[in-house]
Every structure is written in structure tokens, then in C-alpha cells.
Amino acid sequence: MQIIELVIYGKNSKVRHLPFELGKVNIISGESKSGKSAVGDIIEYCLGGDSCNIADGVVRENAKWYGLLLKFDNENVFVARKNPEKGQQSTGYCYVQIGENIKVPEKGEFSSNDNVAGVEQLLSSRLGISENLNIPEEGSSRAPLSANIRHALYYCFQNQDEVAAKNFLFHRQAEDFITQSIRDTMPYFLGIINENALALEKEKQQLKRKITVEKRKLEENLMLQGGGLRRAVSLIAEAKQVGLLEKNLIYDNSDYDSMKQILVEVNEWRPIEEAYSSMNQLSKLQSKLSELQHKIDSINNDIDLAENFMGDTKGYSEEVEYQKDRLASIGLFEQLDFRTDHCPLCSGKLENELPDVDAIRNAIKKLDDRIRNVTREKPKLRKYIDELIDNKSTLLNQTNNLRAEIDGVYEQNKDENTIKELNSRRAKVVGRISLWLESVENNTDTEVCNNNIEQMDRRIKEIDKLLGTDSSDEKMTSVLSRISTDMTLWAKELELEHSSNPYRLDMNKVTVIVDKEDRGVPLKQLGSGSNWVGIHLITYLALHKYFAKNNRPVPGFLFIDQPSQVYFPSGNSEEDTDWAMVEKLYEFVIEKVNELDGKMQVIIVDHANLSSDKFAKLVIGNWRNGIKLIPEDWYIN
Secondary structure (H helix, E strand, O other): OOEEEEEEEEOOOOOOEEEEEOOOOEEEOOOOOOOHHHHHHHHHHHHHOOOOOOOHHHHHHHHEEEEEEEOOOOOOOEEEOOOOOOOOOOOEEEEEEEEOOOOOOOOOOOOEEOOHHHHHHHHHHHHHOOOOOOOOOOOOOOEEEOOOOHHHHHEEEEOOOOOOOOOOOOOOOOOOOHHHHHHHHHHOOOOOOOOOOHHHHHHHHHHHHHEEEEHHHHHHHHHHOOOOOOHHHHHHHHHHOOOOOOOOOOOOOOOOHHHHHHHHHHHHOOOOOEEEEEEEHHHHHHHHHHHHHHHHHHHHHHHHHHHHHHHHHHHHHHHHHHHHHHHHHOOOOOOOOOOOOEOOOOEEEEEOOOOOHHHHHHHHHHHHHHHHHHHHHHHHHHHHHHHHHHHHHHHHHHHHHHHHHHHHHHHHHHHHHHHHHHHHHHHHHHHHHHHHHHHHHHHHHHHHHHHHHHHHHHHHHHHHHHHHHHHHHHHHHHHHHHHHHHHHHHHOOOOOOOOOOOEEEEEEHHHHHHHHOOOOHHHHHHOHHHHHHHHHHHHHHHHHHHHHHHOOOOOOEEEEOOOHHOOOOOOOOEEEEEEEHHHHHHHHHHHHHHHHHOOOOEEEEOOOOOOHHHHHEEEEEOOOOOOOOOOOOOOOO
8 A cells, every 4th residue: 555645625625735656755855844744644644543643733724634545456545534623633524435546536525434443444454454363461461452554554654753763663652552562463464473363363262261161060060979989878878867778778888889779769769748738637627616616606695695585574574463463452353333534542533534444454454465475485485595505515515526636636747747857858868869869970971071171172282383372483583583684784784883783673672672792782772863763764664675575464655754854963954964874864765665666655754955866856845935735825815
């Protein structure tokens, strides 16, 4: 992947085009504040950057969309990303267009058709980054990491504060966790790990999970089996204790099969079910007793009422008889003859006449009839009361019999509870015996578990050989050795410090080491800005040479910002500038890019403006005298 063109769509509807040459060095020379550094920031932002690192100023204030036209093997991809609103550092609005011969759209009126994650995935797949996963070593707290285009871009940028850095080597390495990300993903980009590594790693993880399950199952079986013969002896003793076996049973406690057979027979024991439930019988008897008691209470109530009635009647009849005898003594019931308007005793005149004799006689006759009726009913009432008393007596006898029967059930229930308790103890022993017998049957499962574990362990070892750390380490050593050979050779060409000694890329420390006879000297101890710039350049160019020659999925461009800065001692002043070294640096870069025959594109933005023909031919922009990335007529009225 290389860059055909960078484009900026202004808020004023104007468009700024910046085309690049493919497979060559592209130089933009310009004054300070002309927008040179923003070129690299725009490229990275359009390629899925987390934030827009373009400095606040003219570019951010006037741009609406940024775009890149990218060249892949068989197609072009146009990627545009909206400029964040004021106060924001990022936006998810992206526009993507794909085709064989597409060109940069003339207008920046885009409707977002993708997001940042989609752009990353699209570019990663177009680059040929296959599915991959770096799984940290056991015991590490890091999460597995999958390499994508964002990791590949670590080898495609050297910003102004990076190209001459002594404390770090790669792009963004000064940020947290980036060094570890480089260390984790570099083996993939170098082709160290097997391309099928992800599938093998997934298989390995699955096998490890299965082994864990099998081992847990095995442990459970062993726990269930626990004790073997010793457990069988203990269970037989328990069975004797609860009466499941004869206490004088003799057996060989070293004969596993005979003990197992004894326990198998004991395991057949089942409790005898009672013919009826004494508790249910007791409940029925108590219910019947309650019913009889209710009937007795009702009869007692009827007897009381009848006897009370009989007592009242007796008193009434005795009183009437007494009064009748008194009247008879004076012959009241005989023939009567007196005047009704005179008193029959004193013959005095009465104001109210007395009833006549017939009326009195009728009244006395009615009274006498009533007395005879009461006397006649007495025997019937007595008979009724006697019948009630007989019924009560019968019910009392039934009640006494029921109480006796209930007492008998209570006694029987005590015996049943004893039997139930014994059955419960026996059932517990039989349960333990049953569990032991099942564990014995699981011996076959144990063998299966062991066989499965052995097979999976063998497969894991095979996978480890394919992914083998030792093998990977050997490959990494071999690849880094080839890269280091170029670095050592090129260090001599640039006359870097200690160039008579081997230079090498150390991926454990993620830096460059110069191996002197007595010790290794790291980048930060090599001294002088020119050495730091030279080391950064030889490292990046050596890596890109390896990527290009081995068709690795890393973008084929390198952006370098101000590589000549260390040769300008006083800021932008050209006095005392080591122009010979600057020119030698450029010639070196141009030569190495040409050797790759179009497989690498370098974009350099710099203050330097060399007069040599080689340099002049590669300058695609000379931003001086008012010429800038953002034309002045965009913001100056």
C-alpha cells in the first residue's frame, strides 16, 4: 500500500490536492509553519488514528474533510475522514470508496458510509493481514493482541520528535503500552510465527479446557472410589450393625470380589411396607370418638329439658288438685242456685253481676279435664326420658371401647416408630453402599479419562512444536540477524559512531544495540543527534527492505519529518550547517529506496532545500514565499 494523493476539502468548498510519486522519494521542502508536519498527521488520521493530532491553527480551522487515495496491488481505495468539530479530538465520520481506477472526488460533500473500526478492518484486509493473535505467556496479565494496520503503522512514521530521539526507536513508542504492543506484534509482521498460528492456538486453548474438565472428572471418580478395600470393610461392618447382615458373618477382607458381592446383595434390601398406617387409623378413631361425644352431649341436653318439663307439670297438677279438693269440700261442684246480682254468701246487692252457675260449672269442668290430661301424659314423658337414658348408656359404652382401642393404637405406634428408625438407619447404610458400588463401576470411566488426557497432552506437545517457542526464537534470531547485517553495513556508509562494530535490532529491549568487544551499547548511549537520526533511518530502511522482499503485510511507505534538523545548530539558521552530511543522508535514503525497485515510497518533509539535481528532481513541493499546505486565500480576505 502506497499513497497516490492527499487531499483537503475546505469549509469554503475549495480543494487542496497533494499528489505523490509511487515507489520513489517525495520531498516537501518548506519554511516553518507552512504545514509540513501536518501532512504526516493527516495521513495517520485518515488511516484510522484514534485522535486528530493536527495542531490547532490554520489547517484545523479551515479543513472540513481530509482524504487519501491509496494504491493497492489491484485496486485503489479512497478514504476520507471528517475534521473534528471545534473542541473535539476525533470523529467517527468516515467515507470509503473502492475501485480499480477511482480518483479523488472533486467535492467534499460526503455522507459517512463507514466508521473508524470499519476503515481499520478494510485496510488491514487489503494489506493482507491475516487473522492472528498474540497470546501472552502463562502468568501474564496482558490480554491477547491481534495485529492490524494500526500496529503496522509503527514502522511507517518518524515524526519530528521521533527521528532524532535517543530514548525510543519506533513511532509512538514513548506512549504507554506501545513498546509492549510492538514487541508482541513484530513477530507477526516479520513472519516469525506460523500463519496458521491462530487456529493452532485456538485448538490448544480448547484442548487445555478439555483437559481441565477431564481432570476434574478424574478427581471426582477418585474421591468416590476413595478407600477401595478399606471402604468395603467399613461398609460391611455398618451393615452388620443395623442388621442387614448377620453379626457372625465371616468373610475374607482381602478378597475384593467377595466383599463386593456381599455389598451387592445388601444393596438389594428394601424396607417392608406396613399393611396400613396406624396414624391414619388413629385419626379415624379419634374422629369417631368426637362424633360419639357430640351425640352424648346432645342426649344429655334432651334429658335435662324433658326432666325440667316433667317437674313443671307435676307442680302444676298438684296445685290444681289441691284447689279442686278445697272447692269440692264446699260442694262447689254440686247443684248451685243463687241470684247473680246478689252475693251468694251475704246476699248483698252487687254492682256487677256474677257469672251464672252454668258458666262457673263450665269453667270448673274445663279445669278438671285439663288436670286429667296432665295426669294422662305423665307416663309418656317418663318413658321418653328412660329411652334417652338408655341411648346415653349405649353411647358411653361405645366411647369407652373407642378409648381403649385408641390406647392400643398408641402402643402399636411406638413399635412402628422403632421399626421406622431402624429402617432409616439401614437405608442410610444402603445408600453409602450404593454410592461405593457406583464408584467401583466408574473405574472404567477413570481409565477413559486418563487415556483422553494422555491423547490431548500429546496433541498439545505437537502444537507446541509447530508454534514452538524455541523454533520461534530461532527464526526471530535469524531474521534479526539478516536485518542487523544491513544495519551494520549502512552504519559504515553513514559513518555512524562505532560503525566498526555490529549494529543489531534488539526486540527484547525494542532498541538498537552496538555490540562492542566488551559490552553492548544501546541507542541512548551512542551520543550525538546525527547518530540518532542515522540509526533511526538505517533501522526503518532495513525493516522495509525485509518487509518488501518477503511480501509482509506492512504499508510500503515511510513518512519522515525533518531528518536534517540535527544539522541546523541554531534553529532554522543555515549558518554552520553540515550540508555535506545532509546531502549524504538524502543520497543514502534515495539509494535504498531505488534499490527496492518501486516497492517502497518515502515522503520527507524538511526545512532543507538542497541544490543537487538528485534532490531537486524529487521535490514535489517547495513551500516558501506564501506557498503552504493551506493556501493563504482560504483564510486571508
